[in-house]
Amino acid sequence: MEAFHLLSRGGAKFNKKRFSKDLQLFHSKSSSSSSDSKASTEKTLDGLKTGELPVELDFFKYAPASGSGSGGAGAGLKAKSEAIAKEQDDQREVADRSAPSSPTGKKRKRDAGEDSAPASAPVTLRHKIATTGSNVPPPIERFSDLSDRYRIPPLLLKNLSEHGYTTPTGIQTQGIPILLESRDLAAISPTGTGKTLSYLFPIFAHLSVPSSSRTAESASTGAGVRALILSPTRELAGQIYNESLKLAQGRKWRIVLYSKATGATLAQKEVRDKIDIIISTPLRLVSALKQGTIELKNVRQMVFDEADRLLEQGFLPQIEEIIGACTHPNLRKAVFSATLPAGVESIAKSFLFDPIRVVVGLKDAAAASIKQSLVYVGSESGKLSTLRQLLASSPPLPLLVFVQSRERAAELHQELLYDGVAVDVLHAEMTAKQREESVSRMRQGLTWVMVCTEVMARGMDFGGLRGVLNYDFPQSVQSYIHRIGRTGRAGREGDAITYFTDADAPYLKSIANVVHSSGWPVPSWMLALPKPSKIKRRVLKKMPVERKDIGVVAGRGIGKGDAVRRRDMVRASKRRKASGDVPGDGERGKDAKGRRSEGEE
Numbered sequence: 001m002e003a004f005h006l007l008s009r010g011g012a013k014f015n016k017k018r019f020s021k022d023l024q025l026f027h028s029k030s031s032s033s034s035s036d037s038k039a040s041t042e043k044t045l046d047g048l049k050t051g052e053l054p055v056e057l058d059f060f061k062y063a064p065a066s067g068s069g070s071g072g073a074g075a076g077l078k079a080k081s082e083a084i085a086k087e088q089d090d091q092r093e094v095a096d097r098s099a100p101s102s103p104t105g106k107k108r109k110r111d112a113g114e115d116s117a118p119a120s121a122p123v124t125l126r127h128k129i130a131t132t133g134s135n136v137p138p139p140i141e142r143f144s145d146l147s148d149r150y151r152i153p154p155l156l157l158k159n160l161s162e163h164g165y166t167t168p169t170g171i172q173t174q175g176i177p178i179l180l181e182s183r184d185l186a187a188i189s190p191t192g193t194g195k196t197l198s199y200l201f202p203i204f205a206h207l208s209v210p211s212s213s214r215t216a217e218s219a220s221t222g223a224g225v226r227a228l229i230l231s232p233t234r235e236l237a238g239q240i241y242n243e244s245l246k247l248a249q250g251r252k253w254r255i256v257l258y259s260k261a262t263g264a265t266l267a268q269k270e271v272r273d274k275i276d277i278i279i280s281t282p283l284r285l286v287s288a289l290k291q292g293t294i295e296l297k298n299v300r301q302m303v304f305d306e307a308d309r310l311l312e313q314g315f316l317p318q319i320e321e322i323i324g325a326c327t328h329p330n331l332r333k334a335v336f337s338a339t340l341p342a343g344v345e346s347i348a349k350s351f352l353f354d355p356i357r358v359v360v361g362l363k364d365a366a367a368a369s370i371k372q373s374l375v376y377v378g379s380e381s382g383k384l385s386t387l388r389q390l391l392a393s394s395p396p397l398p399l400l401v402f403v404q405s406r407e408r409a410a411e412l413h414q415e416l417l418y419d420g421v422a423v424d425v426l427h428a429e430m431t432a433k434q435r436e437e438s439v440s441r442m443r444q445g446l447t448w449v450m451v452c453t454e455v456m457a458r459g460m461d462f463g464g465l466r467g468v469l470n471y472d473f474p475q476s477v478q479s480y481i482h483r484i485g486r487t488g489r490a491g492r493e494g495d496a497i498t499y500f501t502d503a504d505a506p507y508l509k510s511i512a513n514v515v516h517s518s519g520w521p522v523p524s525w526m527l528a529l530p531k532p533s534k535i536k537r538r539v540l541k542k543m544p545v546e547r548k549d550i551g552v553v554a555g556r557g558i559g560k561g562d563a564v565r566r567r568d569m570v571r572a573s574k575r576r577k578a579s580g581d582v583p584g585d586g587e588r589g590k591d592a593k594g595r596r597s598e599g600e601e
């Protein structure tokens, strides 16, 4: 079944019964079961009242995690690994003991700078929102404030509450009014904090009447798509599409998740003139522009989700082409991400008009609800045994396991299948259909572990995902933040474990700093490591650390990695020949063995 139907089916029918546990998260804590109430009380800091933002979404006053989980190094690792684990445990213990009772209010680092403000404090203080720019509209306290201030279709607010969105998150309190006032926006907010709704809501509010039911009076909106959302991967585009269907319920807005198939159905101009919103990856859209099968001159709202990724070299030429095609004089643009390095931000600023910049919490920081740990595994061979120990003990399931190349994803998948683990795999060389099926099996809870590449690092929202394992060390701080951000979303707790070997040592410091600044214990020697030079960091981003094949280090099936790789390459090349398609853009460099580190799309 092609993407469009599969995804639309999933999104249109939000199964409240199946997701009742998830929905409970967004209900008032007073209705929680008694077993929950203790945890709830622990998390409710400084008298946050019922009816305020649910504790789970109150990221920057988040209470210390229980410390349970499985982040520690497995037994059997070398002495160094045990020493690190012990040092981490000691630090954690000290931190835990000092956190709640410190007379000076000095909590462990994770809470540092997050002095909880009383519920009566201004919303910007409570959510740690910093804004820059001229005439910043005041934030909202609750969604109902929107209809007092702006002309919001009542159906939109009804759809919000029907889908459990009762209280706005930090980025929503400030981002929604800015976009409703038709201002350009650069928004930086941690992973899992509801950025999608922050841009979808204003898009629908501005659209007002669906193109398909326009009357003569409202025809001033012109013909053709009016809102465009760009995402670096198909999976994320599909997820945004599903989110948009929730808001669209009850009106005939036409939303298109752009793909080869949907592109073909829009061959006729009369059909595509009735579209309200397009959600697409850059590559797809550019090829449609080139074929003349889409026009973007009526687009008035443009959103770049995961903007820093979209504005990287791999995507930039396509982005420029798309922006060039959006010629409407009232075009408004918004960039969203959890991370926005300075260089990328200045690119964004070059095409934003008088933008407002909003930062929620600390820039380029991991979400506070994720427990992070770094685990030394010695050499490559230590990884698989440590993972096996983790899976045999108390792994945080469902678990997403990141590796640095599609070949390694295929190899690790085979290894875990061999072990009898309910595991799936996802990388960019798989067909769109295979990728959809993988995601769908994970969402349905049919698989508990998914081995994947960077393609899953951004934006994906698997509600109940409890753990992320960086089997291969991430190639940048941004990659780390986004990868681990797949867990600990919407205030749920999550576990992020990162394996490192001697080969990763030169790059350890930057990630250790993120872990440390999030308040999780890091051995002091890691923080004292020399900072990798800019050049080294750039090289790593493009060229991953060379690693031995997983199949080979597993000590069985020598040459199996090569066989898997050969098989995948043959399959992929057949597919490419058959479809005349090219593999994802945004792919990065190859390692010394010619294996690609995986980009997105």
Ligand SMILES: Nc1ncnc2c1ncn2[C@@H]1O[C@H](COP(=O)(O)OP(=O)(O)OP(=O)(O)O)[C@@H](O)[C@H]1O
Residues within 6 Å of the ligand: 026, 057, 164, 165, 166, 167, 168, 169, 172, 189, 190, 191, 192, 193, 194, 195, 196, 197, 337, 338, 458, 459, 460, 461, 463, 485, 486, 489, 490
């Ligand atoms: N106001 C709200 N109330 C309750 N749940 C919300 C609210 N806003 C968003 N959510 C939920 O929070 C989860 C995370 O939202 P979303 O995917 O938009 O995060 P994000 O900030 O875009 O993350 P990422 O940076 O990883 O892309 C989703 O499951 C979404 O449905």
